Amino acid sequence: GAVVSQHPSWVICKSGTSVKIECRSLDFQATTMFWYRQFPKQSLMLMATSNEGSKATYEQGVEKDKFLINHASLTLSTLTVTSAHPEDSSFYICSASYQETQYFGPGTRLLVL
Amino acid sequence: QQPVQSPQAVILREGEDAVINCSSSKALYSVHWYRQKHGEAPVFLMILLKGGEQKGHDKISASFNEKKQQSSLYLTASQLSYSGTYFCGTERNSGGSNYKLTFGKGTLLTVNP
Numbered sequence: 001g002a003v004v005s006q007h008p009s010w011v012i013c014k015s016g017t018s019v020k021i022e023c024r025s026l027d028f029q030a031t032t033m034f035w036y037r038q039f040p041k042q043s044l045m046l047m048a049t050s051n052e053g054s055k056a057t058y059e060q061g062v063e064k065d066k067f068l069i070n071h072a073s074l075t076l077s078t079l080t081v082t083s084a085h086p087e088d089s090s091f092y093i094c095s096a097s098y099q100e101t102q103y104f105g106p107g108t109r110l111l112v113l
Numbered sequence: 114q115q116p117v118q119s120p121q122a123v124i125l126r127e128g129e130d131a132v133i134n135c136s137s138s139k140a141l142y143s144v145h146w147y148r149q150k151h152g153e154a155p156v157f158l159m160i161l162l163k164g165g166e167q168k169g170h171d172k173i174s175a176s177f178n179e180k181k182q183q184s185s186l187y188l189t190a191s192q193l194s195y196s197g198t199y200f201c202g203t204e205r206n207s208g209g210s211n212y213k214l215t216f217g218k219g220t221l222l223t224v225n226p
Contacts, residue, residue: 002157031211032211032212034213041221042218042219043115043200043216043217043218043219044155044200044202044216046213046214046215046216049211049213051211093154093155097211097212100143100160100162100212101145101157101160101212102145102157102202102212102214103157104147104154104155104156104157105154106153106154107153107154
């Protein structure tokens with residue numbers, strides 16, 4: 001139980017384009033999902049908290065107009081990186097709250113050329 | 114406020130033991146331990162909720178001290194599969210946070226044959 005999927009696992013895009021990442025809870029409903037960013041050999045940095053049916057809560061320093069989050073259902077949250085630039089290249093991981101903790105998706109590697 | 118993990122890295126031979134510490138300057142509601150292998154998402158190990166609590170399965174256990182400001186993860190008779198980066202995630206407020214966690218910088222554990 002408590003399986004979270006992410007799609008795509010890898011994406012390469014040109015600078016200026018937008019990229020959408022999907023996060024799904026496969027065997028449970030998640031009213032809250034979280035989006036993290038992780039640089040090589042560094043910790044998990046929380047970007048935003050996604051709540052089903054309401055606006056996401058962004059951490060300080062995260063541009064909400066650049067990282068659009070939509071949590072339209074109890075099993076799906078999406079992160080859209082708008083007008084991506086090379087500095088947005090990173091490992092993006094989502095997680096979902098379930099039974100007092102968070103379960104993580106497999107992550108999405110984004111490379112912006 | 115990010116919890117402090119120590120040590121930053123540890124190298125073991127198979128069968129040896131290790132302790133990883135996670136401390137906070139403020140009282141915590143819960144501590145969550147995860148292991149992340151290179152290129153993969155973090156995998157949930159265990160959660161500690163009560164001061165003085167100890168938990169474990171197989172040869173990995175953890176404790177949460179009475180003042181609820183420090184947790185330790187104990188790995189005994191280490192196996193090659195234990196290699197990875199261990200993160201503690203801390204939760205300061207009970208209820209309403211939907212298990213929003215702040216993660217330490219991680220401890221890189223390498224188990225050699």
